[in-house]
Amino acid sequence: MNASFGARLSTAVSARGPLCAGIDPHPGLLADWGLSADVAGLERFALTAVEALAGEVAVLKPQAAFFEAYGSRGVAVLERVIAEGREAGALVLVDAKRGDIGSTMAAYAAAYLTEGSPLAGDAVTLSPYLGFGSLDPAVRAAAENGRGIFVLALTSNPEARTVQSARTADGKTISQSIVDSAAEVNSGADPLGGIGLVIGATVGAHGLELSQLNGPILAPGYGAQGAGPAELKAVFGDALPHVLPASSRDILKHGPDVAALRGAARRTLDDVAALSSV
Ligand SMILES: O=c1ccn([C@@H]2O[C@H](COP(=O)(O)O)[C@@H](O)[C@H]2O)c(=O)[nH]1
Numbered sequence: 001m002n003a004s005f006g007a008r009l010s011t012a013v014s015a016r017g018p019l020c021a022g023i024d025p026h027p028g029l030l031a032d033w034g035l036s037a038d039v040a041g042l043e044r045f046a047l048t049a050v051e052a053l054a055g056e057v058a059v060l061k062p063q064a065a066f067f068e069a070y071g072s073r074g075v076a077v078l079e080r081v082i083a084e085g086r087e088a089g090a091l092v093l094v095d096a097k098r099g100d101i102g103s104t105m106a107a108y109a110a111a112y113l114t115e116g117s118p119l120a121g122d123a124v125t126l127s128p129y130l131g132f133g134s135l136d137p138a139v140r141a142a143a144e145n146g147r148g149i150f151v152l153a154l155t156s157n158p159e160a161r162t163v164q165s166a167r168t169a170d171g172k173t174i175s176q177s178i179v180d181s182a183a184e185v186n187s188g189a190d191p192l193g194g195i196g197l198v199i200g201a202t203v204g205a206h207g208l209e210l211s212q213l214n215g216p217i218l219a220p221g222y223g224a225q226g227a228g229p230a231e232l233k234a235v236f237g238d239a240l241p242h243v244l245p246a247s248s249r250d251i252l253k254h255g256p257d258v259a260a261l262r263g264a265a266r267r268t269l270d271d272v273a274a275l276s277s278v
Pocket residue numbers: 022024063095154155156157198199200220221222223224225246247248249250
């Protein structure tokens with residue numbers, strides 16, 4: 001792959017607008033869509049979401065956990081979602097939140113970031129809580145393969161605060177130290193580095209200094225977790241142009257009708273786009 005992930009993401013967002021639509025096959029949603037809680041139901045759910053959304057949104061984010069819950073056949077469905085989502089023109093961010101010591105991280109990088117692997121989308125979410133440096137094999141694989149990573153910095157769930165807002169020996173919050181490590185890797189990249197961050201749209205006042213990041217920010221928590229356009233503006237301020245709001249259940253609840261799913265994604269995009277004119 002020739003173009004960098006930062007360049008591909010910038011092009012996709014310019015063409016389609018800033019939205020990451022999640023594919024989270026919750027058992028409750030499968031039931032609401034009239035589907036069985038088995039691999040056949042999972043497959044129908046996920047591929048309907050791909051059909052509805054992959055031609056519309058810049059980024060699709062399948063949540064790996066809901067596929068893994070069905071074992072190897074569920075993972076095979078995830079592989080189809082990745083392949084078919086990309087074929088239909090969306091960038092696919094696999095939300096797997098992997099993290100481990102460096103030597104094991106190399107295997108995750110082979111699985112999620114290396115050309116030819118059936119689980120490799122365009123980017124993957126990673127956890128830095130074994131130390132940002134433990135992600136080095138993934139950082140290298142991402143650059144070599146034109147792919148991206150999104151590193152958890154300040155997540156949307158309230159329980160995260162005690163860990164992520166704790167301070168390191170130099171007085172920085174842990175989340176700020178993750179921002180700074182990502183900024184160091186992204187420095188000088190044009191138009192945008194391939195190391196993104198995950199910062200929830202729900203986090204409220206956070207005090208993070210994001211001006212040097214030079215990378216994308218995935219903002220889950222939009223919709224079902226309570227954040228809307230006003231929260232995006234308040235949380236991200238000047239960083240808003242690099243923010244990719246992520247919404248799953250709030251869009252998926254409109255299925256299984258394909259047109260209704262598309263309509264929900266478009267309304268979300270319109271609400272987000274209106275922010276740039278405020
Ligand atoms: O901080 C985080 C990191 C990841 N997520 C994931 O995003 C979606 C959110 O789903 P909704 O239905 O829009 O609430 C889900 O896959 C989470 O695992 C997050 O919510 N917060």
